[in-house]
Amino acid sequence: MLNRPPETRRPAGVGLLVVTTVLIGLSLRGPIVGIPPLIGRIGAELELTGTAAGLITSLPLVCFAVGSPLVALLARRLGLDRTLLVALVVLGLAVALRPWGGLPLLLAGTVLVGLAITVGNVLLPVLVRRDAGGRTKGVMAASTSSYGLGAALAAAVAVPMAGSLGWRGATASLAVLVALALVMWLVRMRRGATGPGGAGSGRGRAGGVGASGAGPAGSAASAPAATSATSGTAAGSAAAAGAERxxxxxxxxxxxxxxxxxxxxxxxxxxxxxxxxxxxxxxxxxxxxxxxxxxxxxxxxxxxxxxxxxxxxxxxxxxxxxxxxxxxxxxxxxxxxxxxxxxxxxxxxxxxxxxxxxxxxxxxxxxxxxxxxxxxxxxxxxxxxxxxxxxxxxxxxxxxxxxxxxxxxxxxxxxxxxxxxxxxxxxxxxxxxxxxxx
Missing domain, CATH: 1.20.1250.20 (MFS general substrate transporter like domains)
Structure with missing residues (x-):
């Protein structure tokens, strides 16, 4: 059985973590799974060839493959929390806007959707590992189960919603879940409910991810402590780069x-x-x-x-x-x-x-x-x-x-x-x- 040493974590923070990660998880499959049931309508209206229709459904997987190795670099530069924030904003805008044009906008929006979801795919397990402490498996199960729920909901409501809103409105409506996830993520960031390493920390078994680790405590530290923190951050960045290699x-x-x-x-x-x-x-x-x-x-x-x-x-x-x-x-x-x-x-x-x-x-x-x-x-x-x-x-x-x-x-x-x-x-x-x- 896989057992990990428990890490210190506030119970309230874990509760907020579960709600937030579940909402993010709900947003990571619907924009992909909601398209195939409507591909016939989309293809008929946009006069798509079979190849173009297939490209719409396969582009996200290509984005996952190409973008995943780059997410670690982005997270180290911006920090885990800010990287997820940017990804949620991009995902929401791309889902909401991509249906309202022709094929070029649809494809470009799908690429942005795929890249934004890639960030969530990669960083959600890291977020749970950082902030869930000894409850990592349970929190991971809850957040991952929301992938399936999001996919099932999108597949089930796509055709009925298209009947009343059209395929454009049906696909754009999936941005509502992304907006809810974004609101909860902003609430969590505002409350500072992050791991022991903070939003930007990139070191330690329970630390955060990223290059920037300065916070209120850091600004109040003495000069020797600040020097030590700077050295630690540099060492952490070097260690992170070594881990990536x-x-x-x-x-x-x-x-x-x-x-x-x-x-x-x-x-x-x-x-x-x-x-x-x-x-x-x-x-x-x-x-x-x-x-x-x-x-x-x-x-x-x-x-x-x-x-x-x-x-x-x-x-x-x-x-x-x-x-x-x-x-x-x-x-x-x-x-x-x-x-x-x-x-x-x-x-x-x-x-x-x-x-x-x-x-x-x-x-x-x-x-x-x-x-x-x-x-x-x-x-x-x-x-x-x-x-x-x-x-x-x-x-x-x-x-x-x-x-x-x-x-x-x-x-x-x-x-x-x-x-x-x-x-x-x-x-x-x-x-x-x-x-x-x-």
Whole structure:
């Protein structure tokens, strides 16, 4: 079982942290998942080719892959809190404005959406690690479960809202959740409810992230203390830079990146292609298939919330990883071999995908030896992982159209699920990632 030393944290701060991270999590999937159900309407109005329509849905994953390694650099320069603030502002504006023009604005807005969400993807586990103290796993489960809730809500309401508001109004309305998250984040920053290292601290096991660590106490310090703090900040920046370089050379970090990437590839591939698979294999209507995908996302919440309990019950993240991989296999083979009971397979797969996301982000949060390594590991894992994940939906779509069936695509996805279980045997190791500093 993965256990970390408890860190000092005010209980009230943890409560505010949970509310804030849940609202942020709700905002990190809806702007992506809310587009595919409306892609037919969008394509018809903007006269999009199939390639252009596919680009809209795949651009965020490309942004995740390209932007994730850069987030650590941005966070070290601005500090974690200010970086998240900027990301929420950009996300809200991009979601609200991108539908109200032609294809260029839609694509540009989608790129900004993808980059802003990338910041949240990378820094949310670091924020939880910094500020949750001994409650890291529970807070991480709560915030990660909100990803699934946000995705399920967006998928469920997209078509009904488009019926009354049009696709432009329906997609722009997702900015409301971002605005709520931004308000709570400003409240939290104003109250100073950050980790022991402050908003800008970049050092220590419980410190914050960033280069700037000056605060009220620092301005009142004596000259010798100020000199010491300056030296400490410089040392912290050097240590952070070393952490960013070193995680890319650590096999344990690469196993975690592989686990994360395979989980993400399975999630986005199944999210994109489960509806036509159910229509073809189970003979359900498109409306029923859409409901099945919403259920798939919604049940992910249960899986994510179950991760801390599963880690406690089974005592080992590696066993939990194998169970998650088995759930993916059951979903994929069940839909093809026993399509009449598709609902059962969707339930199993939905819980498995939520648990997979939760376990991956929990490992990113708890395995680094300190916050500097945590920020760098999160950026590396998500950059490499989403690079792998971006290939999944495109590959599965190409295989399905090339072979005119689902046998080969499902075989590839099952192989990915088996590889996920194997990667989890190494990613779930209890050994901390990084070199402790005195």
């Amino acid at each position: 070193s995680v890319w050379t650590m096999p344990s970090a690469w196993w975690l990146a592989l686990f994360f990437g395979l989980q993400a590839a399975l999630f986005y591939s199944v999210s994109a292609w489960l509806p036509p698979m159910l229509v073809d294999e189970a003979g359900v209507s498109e409306a029923t298939a859409g409901t099945a995908v919403s259920l798939f996302h919604l049940l992910g919440i249960l899986g994510t919330l179950a991760v801390p309990a599963m880690l406690s019950w089974f005592g080992d993240a590696r066993r939990v990883g194998l169970i998650i991989a088995a759930g993916w296999v059951v979903l994929l083979l069940g839909v093809v071999l026993l399509p009449g009971t598709w609902l059962l397979w969707v339930v199993v797969g939905g819980v498995a995908q939520g648990a997979g996301i939760g376990l991956g982000l929990t490992l990113v949060a708890v395995r680094p030896v300190d916050v500097d390594y945590g920020r760098s590991l999160s950026a590396m894992v998500q950059g490499a992982g989403y690079g792998l994940a971006a290939v999944g939906p495109v590959l599965i779509g190409w295989l399905a159209s090339s072979t005119d069936g689902w046998a080969l695509p499902v075989t590839v996805l099952v192989a990915a699920a088996v590889a996920l279980g194997l990667a989890g045997l190494f990613a779930g190791n209890e050994r901390p990632i990084g070199v402790p500093r005195g």
